Amino acid sequence: MKKITLFLIISLFIFSTSVLAITAEEIIQHRDDNEFIKTARIESTMIINNRGRKLEKSMVSLIEGDNGLTEFINPMDRGTKFLKRDDNLWMFFPDAEDVVKLSGHMLERGMMGSDFSYKDMMESEKYLELYNFELIGEEEYQGRECYKIEATKVEGAEVSYYKRISWIDKERFIGLKEELYAESGRLLKEIVVTRTEEIQGRWYPMESTMENKLRENTSTTFIINSIEFNPEIPEGTFSLESLQ
Amino acid sequence: MFLTKLALKNLTRHKKRTIITAFVISFGIFIFLVSDSLMVGMSDLTIDNSINLQTGHLQVMKEEYWENKDELPMNNLIEEDSNIINDIKNTVSSDNYTSRLLFGATINNGSEDYPINAIGIKPDDDQKVFDLKEYILEGEMFTGGQNVVIGKGLADLMGFNVGDYATLLFRTEEGTFNTIDAQLSGVIDAPHPEINEFHVYLPLQLAQDSLNIGNKVSKYLFRLGERDKSITAANNLNALFNDNGSNLHAYNWEQLSQELLAMIQQGNIENMIMLIIIIVLATVGVINTVILSALERLEEIGMMKALGLKVREIVYIFVIESTGIGIIGSFFGVLIGSIGVYFMSNYGLSVSSMTEGQSTFGIPIADKLYGGWEISTFIFIFFFGILVSILASILPAIWGAKKDPVKAIYHK
């Protein structure tokens, strides 16, 4: 009897310690899982501030796994769409007859004048493959206890930011802040989540701002106005034809 | 023989006439040579600026790089290989070589940024090919470390002074952002707007390290003895590369600067037109002189005919005289012309007085225009002067020789 109790106590102890010894990868994975949307319809707004000049864009996106179709609905950009299928990106403009494929250097441009480039967006889906993670501590941020994780790029990986430091809410596994660094160690961009919401059991970043640290008064704010999970997505939505 | 002697005696007898006619020829030649020299000097100045600051005489790079060179690509770079470099040096007979790494970047002064061309150089070697150092306005060229040298236009635009720090933002070969915080060690003011406004020079090592490309460079650049050697050198090199199956390719200075070449070509045509005008004017002068001379000597001609000389022989005398005058005129013309050109070649004309003190040029070196020197021009004009003299004299001689001797003598 005593042996079993001891065994149970020891197992419990081991069990609980192993639960506590969560790895950096696991944290990131958990965060990504939270933020990953399998199927959804999202209405969002992007506010671009470039040295004091403000532009506002509104979009409606349909997402299904690795595919996504986004259409701009603000007056200036109405009719412009972009389609993402796996690793490919196409854009459609009302004034153009054919669809434009974005590749190479074009992906490095800021989306719609913002600081967040298409390349950054594509990269964000593959963090675990492209970076090596290390849990470097715990810190409080915005009143929340956070894991502080440092990600350094895997050698040879073709990513924009050499190093990323993330603050992830320990309880909710949602990223609250991220710093993006150049290879020289210079801080290039800072992303701060300013509003989160719990939707269907998951915590989701609803409003975040990315600040360009090299240019004065330059930032991009991304606001999710509404999310509808698992909506009806018609067949053939993610095809080039539907773009035109 | 008798006729020839007579002709030559005539020349010495009427010294004034000889001198006056020869003078037109001499002066015409002098003007011609000086003008030609100036024009050659002028185009040299333009070409040299480009060669000394931007292109060098010869560049070697991979063919694929050349095709995309405007994008300052990070692929198709060259691994510096001293064996190949030595081969090249031997083929072109020049030790003056340097390598450079070019990449696109943004320069940032803390609040604003601006797209520029960043060029990694080794200052000691670079000096053998380019004159950049001569145009440093403030500060000095770096020797290494985290330093940059930028053009004056850029410095003014961004508000940089020597000693300030600038940040360069760019992507490495893998597309990862990297920055260099460098101190401005010098400002260049060169007669080349692209350099002044878009170039940032930094130590090659620093560039290579920051881009993570080991010891690769974009191209090799060479300075040869003379720019005329550039084309043959490039051809020889390309033959060598072909034989070795290398994908390197050599480009001569004309290929490196097509716009310049277009300007030069046009300049040459214009120069020719000017020279033709000078020749026309001088020829008119000679013709006039000869005609007047013939008019003056109608009596003499009449006398000669009366003495039994045939028209043919009289014309012959005149032609010999003209040849003599032509030789004298050409000789002195080329002599004075040579002296004039010599002075201009060696001492130059000060350019700063021309541009009314505008200091875009910065330093005296670009300040002087040197006369050009080409022996073929001298030889050409020497013989041309004699030719004109002869041809100009034939018709008046024939006209004069055909006149009725009686009328001729009584001409007065």
Next chain:
Amino acid sequence: MKFLLTLAGRNLFRNKMRTIVSLFAIAIAVMVVIFARGLIIGMLDSSYSLYIQYDSGHLKVIDETYDQKEKLLSLRHPVDGFEGRGVLPMVEKIESIEGINIVIPRLKFGAMASPGDEIIRMLGWGVDPDKELEFTDIKSNFVRGRMVEPNKREIVLGSGLLNKVNKSVGDTLTIVYNNSFDSFKGSTFEIVGEIDHYLPLINERLFYIPLDQAQRILIMENSATEILIKADSMNEADEIKPKIEQIINNNDKRGKYIVQTWDEANPMLKLFNVAEYIYNVIYILLIILAAVVVINTMVMIVKERTQEIGMMRALGLRSKEILTLFIIEGSFLGIVGSFFGAIFGGMLTKYLSVHGIDYTQAVEGMMEEFFMNPVLYPVYNLENVIFGFLLGSIVTALTCIIPARRAAKLEPHDALRNI
């Protein structure tokens, strides 16, 4: 005095050959001097012509801030007319200034095409098609098709660029760009023409679309990024600049525009001042040569007439009178000769300024690839003609004096000795 005049007249008529030869020399000399000047100005103009046509015009009107941001092809500092009332009325108003030949608007912007996996960076110019053809030399460089027409979604590219995007005349091309609101946009145009030009800029980077189309797609109504101005010649730019500034100041109180002359707009052109100086030096040398030719002719004549002078002295004419005689003759020859020289020189320059000197033949044999249009246009200038005329007259008149003086001082018997 009347006696001397008559004598002078008779002298000139008596020795027709001499008179003709002198007139010929003087006329040619004056003609050459006038023509050379026109030629030199024409040559300088053409060496600058590239920049004048494609970069700075003789004068340029831009927004003050645009100057610095030009490389960035910023669309935020356009020329939108007087008090924002539209660029075309402003173009018209400036064109009406005396001395200005033609004014064009240009809307420059950056764009890209990506036909395959490559991205091709291009420079787009929204232009007034007819005026653009007048302002630059591209008309003769069309190898296929034609220039774009206003209000149509048409585009014209250089051969090199067409090659890069793998298209030809008749195809459509989709370009992507950022409009003036920094929105990433794309538009499709029909390729209606192909240009083959020696300038890499035109051949490989540039495309033309109608101004109204550029304004539409970039959302820059009634604007352009710059206005370029051509006068009769570059030399007049400094004179005309204040006139333009005045019109602008009278019509627009915003103070946002600056007027730049060609050398202010493009500092490298200062390098060409050296060329100007050289040509001026050569021009002076040419004048000296012309003078020498005239002097030479006159000297020979006077020398020839030493006897005649002796005769006149023997007949009782005083030195002063003989001198006056020669001056009258010289002046007459000078004025008549210069007059004809000026007329012919002026006519030649005027004619060639319109038709140009075509040296294509000369060039064909010489060079593999001749870049420039081998046609040179001298510049006709009335001041030049008058200058030539005066120069010829004065030089000739003066030239007679010295030898005449010397001859006039001889004792009659010395002078007569040559009989």
